[in-house]
Amino acid sequence: MTEAVRLGALDFIRKPALPETLIRSVRDALSAREKETILAVDDEPMNLMATEEIFGIRYHIRTASSGEEALREVEERKPELVLLDLHMPGMDGLEVMARIREIEGCENLPVVFLTADDDADTEAEIFKAGAMDFIRKPFVMQVALQRIRHVLELKHLQDSMQEEVDRKTEAITENNRKIQNLSKQVILALAGTIDAKDPYTKGHSSRVADYALEMAKRMNKSEREQTEIYSIALLHDVGKIGIPLSIINKPGRLTPEEYEEIKSHTLRGYDILKTISELPELSVGARWHHERYDGNGYPDRKAGEDIPEVARIICVADCYDAMSSDRSYRKALPQQMVRSEIENGRGTQFDPDIARIMLKMIDEDTDYKMRGDTDGK
The missing domain is CATH 3.40.50.2300 (Response regulator)
Known part of the structure; x- marks a missing residue:
């Protein structure tokens, strides 16, 4: 009897049982549940x-x-x-x-x-x-x-x-959130490692990512696209990890061989990031952010719309930060000069529409908070 109840029976009745007893027991059992x-x-x-x-x-x-x-x-x-x-x-x-x-x-x-x-x-x-x-x-x-x-x-x-x-679903969502948070932390740590190689470019990766994110917002990209563009921009210079410090920090003019070594950071970065299956687009920014809209960039001499959009965004953001920050070989350029360079590069070095967005951002930055040196004069 105990086994029957354990298996789910409501009750048990010993035989033989009077009909009245049977009916009453059944009703009591049904009423009890x-x-x-x-x-x-x-x-x-x-x-x-x-x-x-x-x-x-x-x-x-x-x-x-x-x-x-x-x-x-x-x-x-x-x-x-x-x-x-x-x-x-x-x-x-x-x-x-x-x-x-x-x-x-x-x-x-x-x-x-x-x-x-x-x-x-x-x-x-x-x-x-x-x-x-x-x-x-x-x-x-x-x-x-x-x-x-x-x-x-x-x-x-x-x-x-x-x-x-x-x-x-809740467990999977929570795990995905943890993975995304971990991935973000890894990306931030890696970006920090890149910038730490060169005191002149400290914060460069995060600033480029911030500029790229702001441009993505103004281009009405979805939240997911904005997050991807930000992450890709953070790691656009990851290939510089393999470039000797003596070349990165050289105050004078680079030799042709040294310049080729610097240019190789695009392919080095691509090789590092292409194996990350979670976000395959990461490698796109690293490889093609130095391509030019007119096809005279490197490493693949892509032109116009053949250059992935995220790389065209990073190209503008990267150049703005490079010009508005101190470097080992020169001081930061004045804001108006930076603006003129980007204006002159529309349609040649830069995607004209994306460059227009950056020009608007520059015009709105009256207190020079965007700049790496915070001094646009």
Whole structure:
């Protein structure tokens, strides 16, 4: 007996048992469990009484004699199932079900129709409308009880599955958030490492990323695109990790060989970043941010729209910061001179539309807060 209860039995009855004892024990067991609520909707009082008598032993029955009353009951009580007469005066069963679906939290409330109709068209119409089942009148009590039980068990299974899906989705979302945060921290740390090689370019990567982000916003990019552009811009100079400090910090003019070494940072950066599958676009900015709109850049001499847009954005941002910051070989240029260089480079060095956005940003930066040296005079 203990094993039966452990496996889910409500109770047990020793045989032989008197009929009265059997009935009482069954009723007590059913009453002891929490009853589910069924809303029975029918315009005939006798039908409602019969429904209460048949289903009342297993379920808590509430009744409504019209569609309007049924909608009020559903909104206030939120039953587990609606047993709905198909043909009623005023609002018929199909309209009632459609209105139930509009009530918040009742989009998937199980509806079972009661109907005396015995034709395939009615059956098809009922299921097309979204009912979970139907019972033909007059019905056999045991069959009706079993069909209602099956519908409720199916709904419980669906709810359990949805809860599990929600839990898994929440866990996946949280894991993705943690991964994204970790990735962002790694990117920031790597960008900091790049800038640390050269005291003259300290903060360069983060400033370029800030400029690129602002341009992306003004280009009406989505939040996801803005985040990607920011991350790509942060790592555009990652290839400089492999360039000797003596070349990076050289105060005088570079030899042709040294200049070629500097130029190689684009391909070095591409090789470093191309293996990161989480954000494959990272390598795009590293490789092509020194391409020119007229095709005279490096490393691949791409031109115009063939240059990925994010690289065209970074190109403008990178050049602005390079000109407005102190470098080992020169002081920062005055703001007006920087503006003139970008204006003159539209359509040759820079994408003209993206350069126009930067020019507007410069014009709005009256207190020179954008600049690396904060002094635009």
